[in-house]
Amino acid sequence: MSQVAPQAAIPSATPTTDPATEVLTATCPECGSTITFARAPRRHELVRCPDCGAELEVTGVSPITLALAPEVEEDWGE
Numbered sequence: 367m368s369q370v371a372p373q374a375a376i377p378s379a380t381p382t383t384d385p386a387t388e389v390l391t392a393t394c395p396e397c398g399s400t401i402t403f404a405r406a407p408r409r410h411e412l413v414r415c416p417d418c419g420a421e422l423e424v425t426g427v428s429p430i431t432l433a434l435a436p437e438v439e440e441d442w443g444e
């Protein structure tokens with residue numbers, strides 16, 4: 367019997383993340399590759415996956431979650 371623990375296991379008891387040591391990574395929902403952020407993204411910020419080129423929207427920041435951005439062209443609706 368072998369117990370395989372993922373290296374990036376996050377203790378569920380972790381109270382809050384320290385911005386200084388926070389790991390700014392998220393998983394691309396399109397290709398599954400890990401995207402690393404140079405800084406903490408803001409919610410609704412658009413990023414592009416360097417691997418597959420998909421445009422992604424930041425849907426959460428703690429932890430960082432990504433969703434495929436809606437394909438819109440010249441959306442001036444805001």
Ligand SMILES: [Zn+2]
Nearest residue numbers: 394397415418
């Ligand atoms: Zn991707």
